Amino acid sequence: MTASLRPRFWETVPLRKMTPTEWEALCDGCGKCCLNKLEFEDTGEVAFTNIACRLFDGETCRCADYPNRKRHVPECVVLGPKTLAKSAYWMPATCAYKLLWQGRPLPDWHPLLTGDPESTHLSGNSVIGRTVSELTVPEEDWEDYIIEESP
Numbered sequence: 001m002t003a004s005l006r007p008r009f010w011e012t013v014p015l016r017k018m019t020p021t022e023w024e025a026l027c028d029g030c031g032k033c034c035l036n037k038l039e040f041e042d043t044g045e046v047a048f049t050n051i052a053c054r055l056f057d058g059e060t061c062r063c064a065d066y067p068n069r070k071r072h073v074p075e076c077v078v079l080g081p082k083t084l085a086k087s088a089y090w091m092p093a094t095c096a097y098k099l100l101w102q103g104r105p106l107p108d109w110h111p112l113l114t115g116d117p118e119s120t121h122l123s124g125n126s127v128i129g130r131t132v133s134e135l136t137v138p139e140e141d142w143e144d145y146i147i148e149e150s151p
Helices: 020-025 066-072 084-090 096-101 139-145
Strands: 035-039 046-052
Touching (some): 046 139, 084 096
């Protein structure tokens, strides 16, 4: 844990009062938020695909241009304390932001608990090496790429 993070801040500091560094540290690096999702109008159900945003690096589970992502991908959701309530429904079930917003604890494999930034991948809770770029799949075929994960 870096010196700029308060010890176990996620247990004591409300999401809206976290520093930007603490907020970013909540991300476990799973990459699931960068997957394209399908929302079915008749049921409101959200289904994850393994089709990733064009800026997503599937080998590192990171955005290739995180600071400028909104400029390249205008539809990218920049998650923050004020946008969390309207975004939580499509976020992965294991997402720290969603879990804390719901008053639930972080999963045991979360890097803030393990001290290992690779623990998300080692536990099998990331999409590392399992995605295709949205640039390679026509949108009308996305239903063929639905995966089991759901929010």
